[in-house]
Amino acid sequence: MIVYTVQKLSAYKLMREQGYLTGDIKYSMFPEAYQWMMEQMEKRLPNYKSEVPPIWVWERRVNRNEKALFKKGTKGVILKLDIPQESILWSPFEEWHTILNESPITFDEMEWEEFEKSDFPIQDVKDTWERLFDMDWLASRPKEWAGDFNDEWMQGVTPKITMDQIVKVERFIAK
16 A cells, blocks of 8 residues: 655664654654553454554655655655555544544543533543544544545554565655
């Protein structure tokens, strides 16, 4: 499957030296959410062991002129990759932010209000997070609550990327 990842030039150089690239939790802005995603990968991807931090990939082609890829002036690369579908765990970018904010993924306003009444018990909130991977359920929610389900913004996580998976390298300087 063709996917894309955005990496700093220094990470790409490391990849060329060692032949592969994995994620690194020490660079994560949200280490608990990152760890949770690793646990989900272990449950959902064959042969994945959660000691290997994932790399984020995109289904859509990333535009090097997009804002916020990196801090202005940072040298980066967009790697076009060919990775087996079974090595990627997909989730919608927008809903991922619900987890980053430690909020529940709710079906509608009524369910949200139930959480509100009970002061958002953390375990009950976390129990909703696995909904992140049920695209049919997410798409079935009322539009007035959840908006349009946009599968253009699908993000994936994969255990590692290797040099032989690279189809194309596009260098850029963040704007």
